[in-house]
Amino acid sequence: MMLINTPYRGRFAPSPSGPLHLGSLVAAVGSYLQARAESGQWLVRIEDIDPPREVAGAADRILTSLEAHGLLWDEGVEYQSHNSAHYDHHLNWLAQQRLSYYCDCTRKMIQQAGGHYQGHCRERQLAAPYCALRIRNDQPVEQFTDLLQGNIQSDMNFAGEDFIIRRKDGLYAYHLAVVVDDIRQGINHIVRGVDLLQPTACQMLLYKLFNQPIPQYLHLPVVVTQPGMKLSKQNHAPALNDKQASQNITQVLTWLNHSPPAVLQGAPCQEILHWAVNHWQIERLPKTIEIQT
Ligand code: GLU
Ligand code: ZN
Numbered sequence: 023m024m025l026i027n028t029p030y031r032g033r034f035a036p037s038p039s040g041p042l043h044l045g046s047l048v049a050a051v052g053s054y055l056q057a058r059a060e061s062g063q064w065l066v067r068i069e070d071i072d073p074p075r076e077v078a079g080a081a082d083r084i085l086t087s088l089e090a091h092g093l094l095w096d097e098g099v100e101y102q103s104h105n106s107a108h109y110d111h112h113l114n115w116l117a118q119q120r121l122s123y124y125c126d127c128t129r130k131m132i133q134q135a136g137g138h139y140q141g142h143c144r145e146r147q148l149a150a151p152y153c154a155l156r157i158r159n160d161q162p163v164e165q166f167t168d169l170l171q172g173n174i175q176s177d178m179n180f181a182g183e184d185f186i187i188r189r190k191d192g193l194y195a196y197h198l199a200v201v202v203d204d205i206r207q208g209i210n211h212i213v214r215g216v217d218l219l220q221p222t223a224c225q226m227l228l229y230k231l232f233n234q235p236i237p238q239y240l241h242l243p244v245v246v247t248q249p250g251m252k253l254s255k256q257n258h259a260p261a262l263n264d265k266q267a268s269q270n271i272t273q274v275l276t277w278l279n280h281s282p283p284a285v286l287q288g289a290p291c292q293e294i295l296h297w298a299v300n301h302w303q304i305e306r307l308p309k310t311i312e313i314q315t
Contacts, residue, residue, distance in 0.1 A: 028210055029062060029063070030057060030060040030061065030062025030063065030210065030211055031057075031062060031063045031065065031207070031208050031209050031210055031211065032053050032056060032057035032062055032063070032064050032065070032209065032210075032211045032212070032213055033053065033064065033065040033066065033067055033204070033207065033209050033212070034049065034050045034053045034054065034064070034065075034066050034067075034088075034093075034095075035066075035067045035068075035069050035200065035203075035214070036050075036066075036068065036069065036084050037068075037069045037070070037072070037075065037076075038068055038069075038070050038076050038077060038080035038081035038084060039072075039075045039076060039077055039080065039255060040077050040080055040255040040261070041080055041083045041084060041087065041261035041262060042083075042084050042087045042088070042261070042262045043253065043254075043255065043259035043260060043261060043262055044245060044253065044259065044262065044270065044273060044274065045215075045244060045245040045252065045253035045254060045259055047091070047262060047270060047271075047274050048215070048242055048243070048244070048245060048274050048277065048278065048311070049213070049214050049215045049242055050088060050091075050093055051091075051093070051271065051274045051275070051278070051295075051298075052213050052240075052242040052278065052307075053213035053214065053242075054093050054295070055280075055295070055298050055299055055302045056211065056213045056240060056302065056304075057211070057213075058295075058299040058302075059299050059300075059302040060211070062211065063096040063097070064093075064095055064096055065095055065096055065097055065100070065207060065209070066085070066088065066095040066099050066100075067099070067100040067101075067102065067203060067207070068081045068084070068085075068099060068100065068101045068102065069102050069196070069199070069200070070101055070102055070103045071102040071103060071193060071194050071196070071199050072193060072196075073193075081101070083261075085099060086264065087262050087264055090264035090267045090291075091262075091264070091267045091270060091271055091291050092267070092271070092290070092291030092292040092294075092295050093291075093295070100203065100207065102194075102199050102203065105199070105202070105203060106194070108202050108203070108206060109188075109194045109198060109199055109202055112198065112202045112232070113155065113187065113188060113198070115232075116157070116187070116231065117155075119231075120158070121157060121158050121231055122155050122156060122157055122158060122187060123143060123144060123146075123147075123148070123155070123156055123158060123184075124143065124146075124148035124149060124150065124153035124154070124155060124156075125139075125142070125143035125148065125153055125154050125155070125156045125184075125186075126143065126148055126150065126152070126153045126154075126190075127139065127142055127143060127154075137179075138179045138180075138183055139156070139183050139184055139185075141184050143156070144158065144184065152190060153190060154186045154188065154189055154190045155186065155187050155188040156184040156185065156186055156187065157184055157185055157186075157187050157227070157228070157231070158184060159182060159183060159184045159185065159227060161227070161230065162176070162178065162181045162182040162223065162227060163176055163181055163223040163224075163226040163227050163230070164176050164178070164181065164223075166222060166223065166226060166239070167239075168219065168222075168239050168240060168241050169238060169239065169240035169304060170240050170241060170242065170304060170307055170309070171216065171219060171241050171309070174219060174222075176220070176223035177220050177223075180220055180221070180223065180224065181220070181223035181224060181227075183224075185197060185224050196221075197221065197224050197225055197228060198228065200225060201225050201228040201229060201232070204237065205229070205232065205234050209237055210235070210237045210238065211237055211238050211239075211240070212237045212238070212239050212240070213239075213240045213241075213242060214241060214242065215241065215242055215243075215244045216241040216242060216243055216244055217244050217252060218241065219241045222239055222241075240304070242278075242307065243307070243308055243309055243310050243311045244311070245277065245311045245312075245313055246310065246311065246312050246313075247312070247313060247314075247315045248312070249312070253313070267291050268288055268289060268290065268291055268294065269288075271291050271294050271295065272286075272287070272294060275294070275298055277308070277311045277313075278306075278307055278308065278311075279306045279307060279308050280298055280301060280302065280303075280306060282294050282297055282298065283297070
């Protein structure tokens, strides 16, 4: 199926595991600018399907920060925690098609078998509760094209795995939730951090199984403080200071090789973003962003 002539719909899909920081602002700004440069829509979806990882108040704080930075979204904000019925519907459909199966393997068993799941439970016909649900991955996505990263060969250890779509604790897996929501919301362009490049193959498999058009992907560089060390909540990237929104936007644009002209120094975010929409070029984007801390 082709996406030509379909109006651009993109999104930013943060997990509320903490406030935004400069690293996550790169993905927010990049997805926003790519959408606006294509005269497209830009949606925001809060990915709150993992309560143990959620930080109270983070979702509201993220939305406040986006607004403070002039990143105004279209339509209402979606919350994955409200979408269980959609996930269940798709899980039921996969089960009916015999495209999923139960698995009771422990992490330890998988570690002992080499660290990647080898389909141990495929034919076991388990039906018990307390099992994870796995996809029957018979047509793995071996390669794909990314608008910035180019041709990607999948790491078959991940792309070929019967990955989990619902966890043993009953929580929906990220791959399932993100694809079900992106399909339902008509998202046809996905711009996000390059840390999600390899998972893309698993997500593309789900699109194929659901018989849906695959979106176009653009994976932005993530900010690293040294090779392999991502700037993230886990390594204590400070929360965005909304009072310095204009400086933050300028910083992110500079990292993305779209440094605004000096006359826009200290200008309101909306003005800087307006300039950036008009000057946005994928060809200018860097493949890596390494900063000194
Ligand atoms: N919620 C995911 C994250 O914050 C991003 C999902 C996506 O953009 O596909 O890492
Ligand atoms: Zn198993």
